[in-house]
Amino acid sequence: MSSTTNYIRIIERKPVSSGAVMLYGLPDVGLVGVIAASHMVSEFNLEEVAFVDTDMLPPMIVLHKGTPHTPIRIFGNNELLLAVSEIAIPADSIHRIIRSLVKWGKEKEARIMIPLGGIPAPNRQEITEPKVFAVASSPQLVEWLEGKAEWKGRRVDEPFNILQEGYMVGPYALVLQYCMQENIPAVAFLSQAFYNYPDPQAAAMALKALSKLMGIQIDVSQLLEKGEEIRLKARDIMKRTTKELAKMRKTQEYDIPLYV
Amino acid sequence: MASKKRRRSLLDLIDEYMRTIEEEIEERFEALHNLFFERPSWNARTRTIEPLCNVLVTPDEVVVTADLPYAKEDTVKVKLLGDDVLEISAEMKRKICLExxxxxxxxGEFSEFHCRVNIPVPVSAEAKRVSFKNGILEVRLPRKRGYEIKIE
Incomplete structure (x- = not known):
């Protein structure tokens, strides 16, 4: 794919409310974000409000109920926007795709961006209840999440586990980078997950963290009940996601950083 | 100063050129690989679904796992074919249709999981340990020991 001819644009299908909370459910370890996102879409009856049109993805559409859709779409209502991908985003176009999603969210004056995802846990099989770690885009937000300070007049009821040191690789790393660059508040919730098996339980834990932060009710019982069905359905996209993550050198997340 | 600048940009050009070639080779390899090895993750003729599998090699053992949602625990079978292929199969609790x-x-209607996994290093099959928890199969195969080299 040559870089000179690439284009990307976000086409809006419905009026998009400004000042919403923008969530991201993008393919990553355990497909945590995608599983959480698809649960949010059905739980909150979110409608497709926009989609990504680009030549940086393979030439494909996804059919749902007999009609075509592009694989990366934005769902929403008055309060929420949710960017979700039904395709493993190719490693060589991920920067531009994420950058344009974040920019679009900024234009829509999203008040905070919250990517939901997984953090690979080598011993996931032994973990009965996955822990969720938060990563924030600014020191003020970190203090807020730790329960040490207020942010916009609000305090968190219970402090979150903060991912203090380490590498982040993949779509959420870029959402956080561009949010930090553009001065958009962002908090990523990363749940301990299987690296390359779809992990509905991890998705439920990430949604619980989201519900705690936003003070909204998210019923995850359906998600847990349908766990086996989701795991079976998600095999193909998981397999392709694992391949793309390998190209992004995802295993660097296990590395210990040297602070220089 | 000027010559230094020029030299650097020449190196940049070579670097860029090499990278383009590398990318091209990678892309072609991937296309070839896809052409020969990509297939549906299900087989309607054998009524089987291929599960997601993973192989991890540690200094002591090879850990093979497979995600088997809907599998009946008492039907999970693990067989070593030859020295280096592990066959995993399991019946499903209910039939799954593409519909x-x-x-x-x-x-397509499926009633079984089936896959074969290549084991990349020699293992001793007799000492394998198998567990099945939350629909995930884990097979631990100790790696074969060679002989010790004495340090003088």
């Missing part, structure tokens, strides 16, 4: 996923342009 269950809304797919109507292909037909």
């Amino acid at each position: 269950d996923f809304g797919i109507t342009h292909h037909e």
